[in-house]
Amino acid sequence: MQTSKSFVLFLMFFILAGCTSPPVQSVHDSTLIRETDSEEETQNAKTNELLIWTPDNIFSNSLEGFQEKFPDALINIKEIDPNIIAEKYRDSLIKGKTPDIYVFPIDKIGGFSGVHGLEDLSKPMYDDSLFMQALPKGLVEEFRTSDSNKLFALPLLYFPYVTYYRADILKKYGFPSEPDRLSEWISDKEKWIEMAEVLKQKGHYITETDHQIIETALRTSNLFNGTYDYIAKKNAFGKALEGAVEVEENDLDPSLNIWEESGKAALKNDELVMFYMANYVQDQLKEWVPDQKENWGITTLPFGLNGVDRKASTAIAISSQSQNKMIAWEFIKHMCKDMMNIYKGSNKDPFYINKDINRIYWNSVTNSIAGQPTILDKGSENIWKVALAEFRNGEEITEHAIEQVHQDIGDLIRQDQKALQNLINKN
Structure with a gap:
């Protein structure tokens, strides 16, 4: 033994x-x-x-x-x-x-x-x-x-990763604005895309960039399950990748960063009305847009993504x-x-419409999270990092580009993956 x-x-x-x-x-x-x-x-x-x-x-x-x-x-x-x-x-x-x-x-x-x-x-x-x-x-x-x-x-x-959104603007255009109803709505990729398209026509965006969607998935998700199967092609991760491709194809993002002055300006002038970040931004947002008190809400991530930073x-x-x-x-x-x-306990922040923000945070860490950390993560994540750098520098996010990433990861891990899976089968 x-x-x-x-x-x-x-x-x-x-x-x-x-x-x-x-x-x-x-x-x-x-x-x-x-x-x-x-x-x-x-x-x-x-x-x-x-x-x-x-x-x-x-x-x-x-x-x-x-x-x-x-x-x-x-x-x-x-x-x-x-x-x-x-x-x-x-x-x-x-x-x-x-x-x-x-x-x-x-x-x-x-x-x-x-x-x-x-x-x-x-x-x-x-x-x-x-x-x-x-x-x-x-x-x-x-x-x-x-x-x-x-x-x-x-x-x-x-630090649970969540969605920050302008409840008043979503309500104005007939979309769910209450946290639980919105959570259900944006878990459906098609409905999320519909929202992005409608709001774009009104001068509003629900993601900073197309590649932010991929970054959010990578920041919160596992690439493999416990038997070393690569799971980034399916489930919530796969839907997020599809969403990023559609955002690129239909120009549904303003190409902004909330940590830069242009991004903060987009929050102030109602251009950016939804973004995805960990719960440590809860207080930061109040400093950026103090006059928007009671207009913001917090809910779970889109596409069924779930996890922490x-x-x-x-x-x-x-x-x-x-x-x-x-x-x-x-x-x-x-x-x-x-x-x-x-x-633990209630978190009623008067800046947000939520009755209890902690309930959203807690659900993000108690609900099932797909996959688990594995020995194959590091090399695979490095391939995704290279791809993200290229997307940030202007390479288009296409189905072909995403599939190439999957293929590169498959080529990298194939022998190690097989050895690990054989080891599991022997035990």
Whole structure:
């Protein structure tokens, strides 16, 4: 059994290395590894110190409450450069010199899905049904491997992606303006296109750019399912790609960016009446257009898309090498509960028409999210990034261009995908 686990670890990391763009250095040649060895803080011995590696220390406001419960615990939080975090974490697992707890950016966690070295948090020793039931189910299930049902991480801090829209303008032209009704309407691609066409005739747009639709899909969605099938051609992701092609064909976007002055001007003059962004824009929008109070609403994403900003959101895991697993588990529970409180209770913001914005946010993370992070993500995402750069620079978004991306990804992953699927079938 141990031999099988070691082989899986080797295979996963070999594939991940093969999917990255820079040439791979050997362990002995890498100056990065020599530097980190000399400075490394790892925690494999049984002590009262809990070592956490994280890209950002988001625990400051929650530590006092944890220390009140566990006064003897010494918390050592080490920030890891996000640019090298995947390599750093991978190297520590290979060497068996790990912290007690890892915090992962969700967009990088795919390289660790199914890897031997992270605790299975569904084990009986971690049983806490009330805590687990309170977590956002959609996100939790992303971190459960489909082949072994292993739960290798839990959602920690997350930012739901949503639709911001001008309720007064939609209502004026006969479209649904109440959040739930609009959510149902824009989940249908044909109805979303109809809305875009009608509003364009009135001088209004419901997306910043054609490629913003693709960016939203990539920012919130998985490219593969748990058995390593590529799922970006179908379901919500596929509908979003079709929508982007139709926006390009029918010139249904103003080619603006809300973070630029021209984009902010388009919000102020009612040209841009819908856009897609994470919930951290809720307060920002009020600063941009303060005189539009009570005209804006928030609802779910179009085309059936659903998820969080994967670049900004994080997950948390326990190293199997940790000698402090139970106190690590208590730390995880405390921090997850604290972060989850952001979305608990009512959120009635007078700027928006919503009776409770948190209900929209919570639905975005509890509803089922297609697929899960996998070892094949990195190389595939790099191909999409190249395509997006070309679309931003003026290349037309066509069915042929999208199909070429799918084909390039298929060519890249074919051998690794087959090896991983064979491994699942053997087990």
